[in-house]
Amino acid sequence: xxxxxxxxxxxxxxxxxxxxxxxxxxxxxxxxxxxxxxxxxxxxxxxxxxxxxxxxxxxxxxxxxxxxxxxxxxxxxxxxxxxxxxxxxxxxxxxxxxxxxxxxxxxxxxxxxxxxxxxxxxxxxxxxxxxxxxxxxxxxxxxxxxxxxxxxxxxxxxxxxxxxxxxxxxxxxxxxxxxxxxxxxxxxxxxxxxxxxxxxxxxxxxxxxxxxxx
Numbered sequence: 001x002x003x004x005x006x007x008x009x010x011x012x013x014x015x016x017x018x019x020x021x022x023x024x025x026x027x028x029x030x031x032x033x034x035x036x037x038x039x040x041x042x043x044x045x046x047x048x049x050x051x052x053x054x055x056x057x058x059x060x061x062x063x064x065x066x067x068x069x070x071x072x073x074x075x076x077x078x079x080x081x082x083x084x085x086x087x088x089x090x091x092x093x094x095x096x097x098x099x100x101x102x103x104x105x106x107x108x109x110x111x112x113x114x115x116x117x118x119x120x121x122x123x124x125x126x127x128x129x130x131x132x133x134x135x136x137x138x139x140x141x142x143x144x145x146x147x148x149x150x151x152x153x154x155x156x157x158x159x160x161x162x163x164x165x166x167x168x169x170x171x172x173x174x175x176x177x178x179x180x181x182x183x184x185x186x187x188x189x190x191x192x193x194x195x196x197x198x199x200x201x202x203x204x205x206x207x208x209x210x211x212x213x214x
Contacts, residue, residue, distance in 0.1 A: 082120035158183035163200030177204035
């Protein structure tokens with residue numbers, strides 16, 4: 001997570017896409033950042049950054065804010081072992097159909113565009129990957145989404161995932177779940193954020209499972 005933050009220069013850059021790549025205004029104003037950089041973090045008498053802030057950032061709280069698409073793109077980057085692509089809403093545009101049973105000709109197709117490559121050596125990626133793989137599959141110690149994915153065919157479609165709980169003062173917990181699969185050859189990333197719905201494994205994870213089951 002800190003490598004992803006560093007990749008955004010800790011300066012308020014959106015972890016979504018440029019305005020000419022994605023016409024989604026909310027994505028241009030939401031950030032996965034420490035505002036204006038590390039100089040805004042609290043510091044103790046010795047000048048060192050407050051450890052509580054560092055821990056909060058590492059688990060996605062404190063100064064970190066993120067949209068659903070940005071979270072999905074972060075997990076897609078992890079699935080690609082550090083290659084981050086610009087997200088696209090439109091994959092292709094088809095022309096008029098002569099036969100309603102046959103798709104029209106392709107008139108525009110958006111090719112994947114690599115935004116950047118984040119260094120993610122095996123000694124960094126492997127332990128993160130093992131941990132996320134166990135969220136839905138590990139019985140002992142029990143993963144936080146293990147119960148939710150009971151009965152799901154994880155052998156043929158392994159899920160790499162993370163439950164999360166976002167908090168806002170004077171509001172109930174927001175349920176968060178992000179996942180990609182199948183683990184061997186990732187082709188899908190699914191994220192769900194359900195406001196004031198409880199813990200990640202209770203509300204968002206079941207929604208995500210239903211999407212994978214489709």
